[in-house]
Each structure stands twice: as C-alpha cells, then as structure tokens.
Amino acid sequence: MGSGRITSRVRTMIDQNKPCPLAGATTTTAVSRREFIKSVIASGVVVSSVAYRPATSSAQTSARAGGVERLISLNVNGQIRRVDALPQETLAMTLRYKLGLTGTKLGCDRSECGACTVLVDDIAYYSCSTLTHRVRDRVITTVEGLASESGELHPVQQAFVDELGPQCGFCTPGQVMAAVALLKDNPNPTRDEARAGMAGNLCRCGAYDHYLNGVMRAAMEV
Numbered sequence: 001m002g003s004g005r006i007t008s009r010v011r012t013m014i015d016q017n018k019p020c021p022l023a024g025a026t027t028t029t030a031v032s033r034r035e036f037i038k039s040v041i042a043s044g045v046v047v048s049s050v051a052y053r054p055a056t057s058s059a060q061t062s063a064r065a066g067g068v069e070r071l072i073s074l075n076v077n078g079q080i081r082r083v084d085a086l087p088q089e090t091l092a093m094t095l096r097y098k099l100g101l102t103g104t105k106l107g108c109d110r111s112e113c114g115a116c117t118v119l120v121d122d123i124a125y126y127s128c129s130t131l132t133h134r135v136r137d138r139v140i141t142t143v144e145g146l147a148s149e150s151g152e153l154h155p156v157q158q159a160f161v162d163e164l165g166p167q168c169g170f171c172t173p174g175q176v177m178a179a180v181a182l183l184k185d186n187p188n189p190t191r192d193e194a195r196a197g198m199a200g201n202l203c204r205c206g207a208y209d210h211y212l213n214g215v216m217r218a219a220m221e222v
C-alpha cells in the first residue's frame, strides 16, 4: 500500500502557545460559533482551500502516460467516480481538484499534519502521501461521505460540535476522519488510547482537548 498509511502517530504536539495563522478565517462571519462549527464539521467547505490549483490542461490531453492507464474508477463515498489521474498524482490532489471534494485539506503535503486524512477501507491514510492509482478498487471515504443522506451528522461530527472542537476549523476534517478510523478499530478506547490514536493530526489552534473530549463522547454513541 502507499506510504500514506498512518503507521506511527506524531507524538510531539505543536507549540500550542502560538497564535493560529488560520484563525482569521472566522473573523468575518456573522453566524454563531456553533453554526460555524457545524458547517465545518459537516463538509469542511467553510474553510478556504490552500494553494488551489485547477486541473492542468496536460491532464486532459491524453488518457495514457508512461504506459499507465490514466482513466480509472474510484469508489468514493459510495459512488464510482471516473477520473483522469496522472501516475504520480496523490489522492489528495485527485479528491480536491479532480472530484471537487475540498473537505479534505492540504496542509503540509508531506505526511506531517494529518489535515488530508481520509479513510481507505476504513483505515486512516494521509491522502497527500497516497498515490491515487494505488487505491483503485479500494473503498475511499472523505469527510463529505460521513453524514447520512438526510443530513444527519456522523456521531463523531456531532460530538465535535457538542464539544466545540474546532477553532479555525482547518484541521477539523482530518481530525474527524482520524477519529472515525480510531473508533472503527477500537470502539471503546481509554482516553490515553484515544489521545495516541489522534496524535497524527496536528492542530495549530491547540484544540486537542476539545477534539479528545469529542472522541470520548462519540465512543459512547457508536
């Protein structure tokens, strides 16, 4: 499998005394904090994307490159999506810029922050470090695929709302996906187990305790 699987959790939390550079994303909204949190957790779309780049024209000119079939099918959020993916393209790029699933964030783009976390066969992966072609025939879940068709939030999403998890919200989709994967693997974690399970997802706002409280609350629901 690609190198994006989160096999060793980052133990060192970032300096929580530093102000969040992304906090400005919330300063101009007129909605309540709880409404903001709910919208971030549901789809991640409230937070602006980082370094948006549209699909390049070269990606549209040929169906093959280097002997690799570029037109592939991906199972994403229960749908089969046809996509033209370069052999070296990461899953994060495909999800965001080919499939329009911008709830998955790009932070470091090098397996350090967890903002890009998605599920592949119910296991958390850093999508920035997973080649799209490596997850053909796998089941991919992004933050957009968690809520029910009627719009009811996943228990983890609801728990993060209830615990006022996000500050700026940029890391939230990754935190949600990591928590979902954690609880699928261990439905009744101790607080220390949950903390260790979430350690691969950094939060520049330092909202770790809120997210951890959310995981423990969700564990009582799932």
Ligand code: FES
Pocket: 105, 106, 107, 108, 109, 110, 111, 112, 113, 114, 115, 116, 117, 126, 127, 128, 129
């Ligand atoms: S963007 Fe993938 S780990 Fe940071």
Ligand code: FES
Pocket: 020, 022, 165, 166, 167, 168, 169, 170, 171, 172, 202, 203, 204, 205, 206, 207
């Ligand atoms: S980075 Fe701002 S809430 Fe985590």
